[in-house]
Amino acid sequence: PETAYTISDIYINKCDECRNEESVMAVHKEVIVYYTKQMKKAASQNVYSKHILMCFDCIFDNIYKGVTVNQIADELKITPQYLSKLFREEVGVKISDFIMSKRIQAAENMLRYSEYSPLDIANYLAFSSHSHFIACFKKQTGLTPKQYRDQFFRANWNKHSTSRSKI
CATH class of the missing domain: 1.10.10 (Arc Repressor Mutant, subunit A)
Incomplete structure (x- = not known):
């Protein structure tokens, strides 16, 4: 609505400056094209x-x-x-899939940046069981929580950066 109002205000002022029918028609065409482009841009966001x-x-x-x-x-x-x-x-996406993906992202951050055990993380994120947490985590990331921690935990950052620089 704000974009539409601003566009209309700009082009109303342009119409006020018009002195004949042709210039009004030119402004009309210009506003239609500009407005359409702006709405397409807004819809794509x-x-x-x-x-x-x-x-x-x-x-x-x-x-x-x-x-x-x-x-x-x-x-x-x-x-x-x-x-x-x-x-x-x-x-x-389905809302339940979205919720699960956000829970797994939270688990990823906790595995990466905290020292909580995977079991503690599963409990903290209200998974029904540790095995359910592992299955959901592996489905989204391709790794078990333990594998993820072993690979991405902050204490391992120097090992990974050293090995990457050698490649």
Whole structure:
């Protein structure tokens, strides 16, 4: 809306300067082309509805509690079916897959930067069991949490940078 208002304001001023029908038609054509390009540009960016932005907030605020689609829908006062449909249309993935990917990203950061054990991380991120955590982690990253830690833990950074510089 702000972009559309700004465009209209600019071109209204241009029309005020017009002295004949041809110049008004030229400004009209110019505004249509410019507006269309701006709207295409805006549509290609990740512009989300109010419900989806609130959904993101709810997911990130509760990532360590194991938030569900039903809980988010309740908080937003919409049905879980509508939320799932809207999320899929706007974000391009299922909401449950998005939530899981964010939980695994949090686990990756904890494995990389903290000394918490994989079991502690699984509990902290509210996975139902350690084996479920391992299966979900491996599905997304291709590595078990232990393999990930062994490869990427901050204490290993010097080893990896040294070996990379030799290549």
